[in-house]
Amino acid sequence: MGNPISIRRRLLIRLTLAIVISWMAATGFVYIAAYTEVEEIYDAALALQSRVLATLMTHEAEEEQKVKKDLQQLVQELGPELIERSPLFRQLIKEYLNDQKEEDYLTLIDRKAVPGHRYESKVAFMVIDGDDQILLRYNMPAEDNTFAPGFSDRMMAGQLWRTFGLIEPTLKLRVQVGEQYSVRQETVEYIVFNSLWPLFAALPFIGLVIWFTVSYGLKPLQQVAGKVEQRDPNSLVPISPDGVPQEVQPMLESLNRLFSRVQHALDNERQFTADAAHELRTPLAALKATAQAKQINELDVDHRSFLSQIVKGVDRTSHLLEQLLTLARMESQSMTMKHLQPVDLCRQVLDVLSEIGPNALDREIGLAFESEKEQIKVMGNAPALQILIRNLVDNAIRYTATGGEIDIRVSVDTDKAHLIVEDSGPGIPDEQISSLFQRFKRGNNTKTEGSGLGLSIVKRIIELHQARITLTNCEKKSGLRVSIDLNLAM
Amino acid sequence: MRILLAEDDQQLGEGLSFGLKELGHRVDWVQDGASALQAINSESLDVLILDLGLPDVDGMTVLKQLRKQKSDLPVLVLTARDTLESRIEGLDLGADDYVIKPFDLLEVNARLRAISRRREGRSAPLIEHGDLILNPASREVSKAGQPVTLSSYEYAVLETLITNSGRILSRQFLEESLYGWDEGVESNALEVYIHHLRKKLGKSLIKTVRGVGYSIKRSEA
Numbered sequence: 123m124g125n126p127i128s129i130r131r132r133l134l135i136r137l138t139l140a141i142v143i144s145w146m147a148a149t150g151f152v153y154i155a156a157y158t159e160v161e162e163i164y165d166a167a168l169a170l171q172s173r174v175l176a177t178l179m180t181h182e183a184e185e186e187q188k189v190k191k192d193l194q195q196l197v198q199e200l201g202p203e204l205i206e207r208s209p210l211f212r213q214l215i216k217e218y219l220n221d222q223k224e225e226d227y228l229t230l231i232d233r234k235a236v237p238g239h240r241y242e243s244k245v246a247f248m249v250i251d252g253d254d255q256i257l258l259r260y261n262m263p264a265e266d267n268t269f270a271p272g273f274s275d276r277m278m279a280g281q282l283w284r285t286f287g288l289i290e291p292t293l294k295l296r297v298q299v300g301e302q303y304s305v306r307q308e309t310v311e312y313i314v315f316n317s318l319w320p321l322f323a324a325l326p327f328i329g330l331v332i333w334f335t336v337s338y339g340l341k342p343l344q345q346v347a348g349k350v351e352q353r354d355p356n357s358l359v360p361i362s363p364d365g366v367p368q369e370v371q372p373m374l375e376s377l378n379r380l381f382s383r384v385q386h387a388l389d390n391e392r393q394f395t396a397d398a399a400h401e402l403r404t405p406l407a408a409l410k411a412t413a414q415a416k417q418i419n420e421l422d423v424d425h426r427s428f429l430s431q432i433v434k435g436v437d438r439t440s441h442l443l444e445q446l447l448t449l450a451r452m453e454s455q456s457m458t459m460k461h462l463q464p465v466d467l468c469r470q471v472l473d474v475l476s477e478i479g480p481n482a483l484d485r486e487i488g489l490a491f492e493s494e495k496e497q498i499k500v501m502g503n504a505p506a507l508q509i510l511i512r513n514l515v516d517n518a519i520r521y522t523a524t525g526g527e528i529d530i531r532v533s534v535d536t537d538k539a540h541l542i543v544e545d546s547g548p549g550i551p552d553e554q555i556s557s558l559f560q561r562f563k564r565g566n567n568t569k570t571e572g573s574g575l576g577l578s579i580v581k582r583i584i585e586l587h588q589a590r591i592t593l594t595n596c597e598k599k600s601g602l603r604v605s606i607d608l609n610l611a612m
Numbered sequence: 613m614r615i616l617l618a619e620d621d622q623q624l625g626e627g628l629s630f631g632l633k634e635l636g637h638r639v640d641w642v643q644d645g646a647s648a649l650q651a652i653n654s655e656s657l658d659v660l661i662l663d664l665g666l667p668d669v670d671g672m673t674v675l676k677q678l679r680k681q682k683s684d685l686p687v688l689v690l691t692a693r694d695t696l697e698s699r700i701e702g703l704d705l706g707a708d709d710y711v712i713k714p715f716d717l718l719e720v721n722a723r724l725r726a727i728s729r730r731r732e733g734r735s736a737p738l739i740e741h742g743d744l745i746l747n748p749a750s751r752e753v754s755k756a757g758q759p760v761t762l763s764s765y766e767y768a769v770l771e772t773l774i775t776n777s778g779r780i781l782s783r784q785f786l787e788e789s790l791y792g793w794d795e796g797v798e799s800n801a802l803e804v805y806i807h808h809l810r811k812k813l814g815k816s817l818i819k820t821v822r823g824v825g826y827s828i829k830r831s832e833a
Contacts, residue, residue, distance in 0.1 A: 400665055400692035407690075407713035408624035414717035415631025440714050475824050476780040483780075483819045483827055491823030530823070 129343075133336045138329055149318050156313040160306050165273060165284070171247070172288040172299040179249050179257060179295050190218050244302040246283070252294035262300070269296045275303075342367040346374060358385040395450045402443050410436040445575035448509055452582055462587065464611035465502040467532055467539055468493045474511040475530070482519045482528060493532040499611040500539045502587055510583040513576045514543045514604050521547035522601065538607045545601035555593050613728060614656065617641045618648035618674065619663045619690065624713075628661070631717045637724075645669025649677055652685065659724055663690045664702065672705060679706040686727045690715070722831070741774045741831045744813070760812050765790060769805045773818060778830035780821050 193215055197205055205211050246261035250269060263279050270276070271287040278300070285300040346366050353361070360378040363371060413432040420426050475491055482489045500507075518528045526546040533540045584591050590607040615632055619625040620643045629639040640657075642648050645666040652660065660678075664671035675687060689702045689710040702710055708727045711720055739746040743756040751767045753760045762770065772789050773781060787802055806818055806826060819827045 396693055403692040403713035404621045404624055404665075407692075407715060408621060408627050410627075410714045411624060411631050411717050412627030415627055415634050418631065418634040418717075436714060472782065472824060475821065476782070479780045479821055479824065480778050480827060480830070483821070483829055489821045489824070491821065493823065 129340060130333070130336045134329065134332050137332050138325070141328060142325070145318070145321055149314060152317055153310065153314050157306075157310045160309050160313070164301065164306050164309075165286070168273075168284065168286045168299055168301055169288070172286050172297045175247060175249060175258075175299065176288055176290040176295055176297040179297065180290050180293055183251075183293050183295070186218070193218055241305060244305050245300070246278075247297070247299040250296040250298075257295070262298075269298050276300075343370055346370050350377070358382070358388070391450070391453070395447055398450075399443075399447050403440070406436050406440055406443070442575060445579060449575060449579050449582070452506070452509070452579065462501045462503055464499040465504045465507060467498045467500045467502070467507070467541065467608065468496065470502075470504060470507045471511055471530060471532060471541070474508050474515060478512060478516060478519070481516075482522075485519070485522075485524050487519060487522050487524065488527040489530075490527070491530045491532075494534055498532055498534055498539050500587075500608040501611045502608060506583045506586060510580055510606070511541070513580050514541075514606075517576055518543050518545035518547065518602070518604075521545060523547065526601075527599075534610065537610050537612075539610050541606040541608065542603060544596050544599065544603045546596075546599050547601040549595040549600050549602045550593070552595065555595065613637045613658045613724065615639045615659050615661060615724070616648065616651050616657050617661045618643075618645065618666060618671070619661070620644060620666050621663070624663075628717070628720075632721070635717075635721050645671070645674045648674050652678060652683065653681075657685055658728055659686045659688060661688050661690060661720075661724075662707070665692060672701065675702070675705045675707060686730075688720070688723055688727060739771065739774055741777060741828070744774070744817075746771055746774065755813055762809070762812065763805075765801075766805050766808055766812075769802070770809055770813075773826060773828040777828045780825050780827040782825040784825075786826065 197215060205215060243261065247258070248256060248260070248262045248267070248269075249258040250267070251257050256267065266276075266278055269287050270285060271289060273284070273286050276283055276285055282303045283300040284303055284306070285298060288297045289295070290297065342365070346361075349361050353359075358381045360381055361374055363374055363378075366374055410433055413429045413436070417426055417429045417433075420429065471491060471493075475489065479489050515528065515530065522528055522545045528546070529542075529544045531540075531542045531544075533542075580591065583589075584606070587608055589609070592605040592607075594603050594605070595601070596603045613636075615637050617625065617629055617632070617639055619628060619641065622643075625641050625643065629641045632639045640651060642651055643666075646669050648660070648662070648666070649669065651657075662671050662674060666674065669677075671689065671691075675689075678685060678687070687707045689707040690713060691702065691710055692713045708730070709723050711723060739748065745754050746767075747753075748771065751762075751764065753762055753767065753770065768790055769786060772786060783802055790802075806820075810818055817828060819829070821827060
């Protein structure tokens with residue numbers, strides 16, 4: 123299982139993405155609209171410029187012709203002698219009538235003389251008269267004197283220009299005005315940027331709003347999660363649907379249905395083990411009571427021995443039955459048993475020893491318990507640990523002859539507690555130990571006489587505790603040594 | 613002893629009543645709760661052996677009914693349910709003791725005797741264990757009829773061990789029962805008493821379980 127998905131993160135990412143994408147689409151539209159509008163306004167301005175320029179030029183030309191005409195009339199009316207008298211007049215006539223004027227009659231004011239605008243370099247114009255003579259030019263590259271009527275685009279000096287050409291009808295003056303596209307571009311960009319940056323600037327704020335809104339929306343869900351989390355892990359009581367949002371109700375309902383099904387199954391199983399125990403114990407009790415009753419006043423030695431055999435048989439069967447019931451109970455309680463908590467291992471050993479220790483004493487078996495510390499806390503389930511210890515000690519008692527010894531030791535190292543049970547029984551031949559262990563590991567131990575069920579129980583408890591079991595023969599004595607490594611509670 | 617046995621299982625009832633008769637008791641055997649209640653009212657009984665799993669009126673109900681009638685008839689419960697809850701429930705309802713099936717006939721007998729002794733009350737206060745007889749009133753002890761002299765602490769240790777025979781008592785438990793909580797005790801005082809007791813009563817009586825405590829075996833009588 124990878125990282126669990128976070129609804130909050132999902133919503134935040136999706137919503138933010140949706141907002142950004144829609145804004146970007148909006149930006150596109152704004153850009154196109156702004157561009158079209160700017161194009162029209164600038165084109166109109168360009169056309170107007172050329173018209174103003176043409177009008178000015180025409181006006182200038184007409185002025186000049188009028189002055190010329192007036193001068194000619196003046197010359198005719200006054201006569202040449204009179205004109206010769208004034209040097210200024212002579213000069214004027216010479217210039218106007220003989221077309222000896224060299225300079226343009228319109229001169230642009232030098233940009234250095236009067237501060238203007240940096241965009242002036244992005245504007246250009248040119249006026250050509252009917253004789254292809256350039257009357258006025260500004261910013262137009264020297265090599266480019268072509269005239270294009272109407273609107274057109276052209277490359278000049280590495281820049282794209284928008285130009286407009288106008289032919290003045292009376293004097294056939296051709297006026298060409300141009301403007302770099304970058305001017306419009308900048309304007310459009312300026313408009314788009316200024317209308318959109320507040321939106322993007324607000325994005326983190328919107329993200330924050332989404333985050334809190336989603337959190338708020340998820341609060342009921344968290345409350346449900348909290349309810350589930352705070353429960354006793356072993357509790358199967360239904361979760362109350364009060365205050366649970368309707369979206370979560372179906373989940374809660376199926377959870378509650380599951381709880382009740384599990385509870386039902388557990389109850390059934392518990393009932394079954396209890397019933398089975400009852401059903402099986404009563405006939406065994408009858409058999410034992412009858413055999414023992416017959417024994418009391420039986421004088422025949424053979425009969426007494428037969429009856430003893432029956433009693434022993436019943437005891438063995440009872441022992442097996444107890445083991446089976448323990449196993450069955452562990453299966454049905456496996457859920458509750460998984461709940462590990464710090465448990466004092468010494469306490470468990472002492473409890474078990476005071477309970478079954480007398481069985482060893484009855485058979486004159488010496489029993490000794492030794493612990494490195496007074497208290498050793500391990501992660502465990504106390505009832506399960508007691509069953510484990512009881513099995514190990516019980517097994518040791520079973521296999522140890524009268525007058526033998528059983529040592530139980532508990533020690534600790536850095537992160538493990540070791541529980542060691544040593545008996546002075548016959549032990550197990552080495553080659554069988556490994557096979558026993560193998561069988562034990564595979565859980566296939568049906569043929570191990572007597573200890574089969576016990577080992578199954580031990581195995582389950584070992585698994586439950588993530589512990590380790592080692593079976594060896596004792597070095598000094600003859601018997602078996604069982605060592606269990608349990609995790610210390612930190 | 614006159615015993616009423618309430619046990620529905622035919623075979624167990626037969627075996628148990630036969631065995632108890634062999635042990636010298638008089639046994640009336642009924643197989644359901646209603647008859648048990650009837651018999652309780654009509655007969656003069658010493659003890660009731662009650663199976664909890666009776667048909668129609670179950671054992672718990674019989675027990676409740678019995679105690680409601682203010683009867684102080686001693687009750688030994690037979691149960692096939694070994695869960696702690698059912699045991700405690702039985703004792704809470706006024707059972708004197710319980711045995712779990714399949715039980716040992718001799719143990720049932722021993723419990724019966726213990727129950728009736730306790731019920732008869734303080735008139736027969738002698739504690740017997742094998743050939744030992746303790747008199748709690750005079751704190752006198754005899755072994756095989758011969759008086760044995762014990763110090764009061766030695767006597768206290770012995771009595772505690774014998775009344776708890778068949779159990780292993782921790783050193784802590786014994787020391788606390790000797791001195792109370794806050795009296796300072798020399799750490800090996802208990803060992804000394806045990807040593808004296810062994811010298812006076814025989815080595816094999818008190819068993820040491822190293823690391824756990826001391827124990828006296830169940831009496832076999």
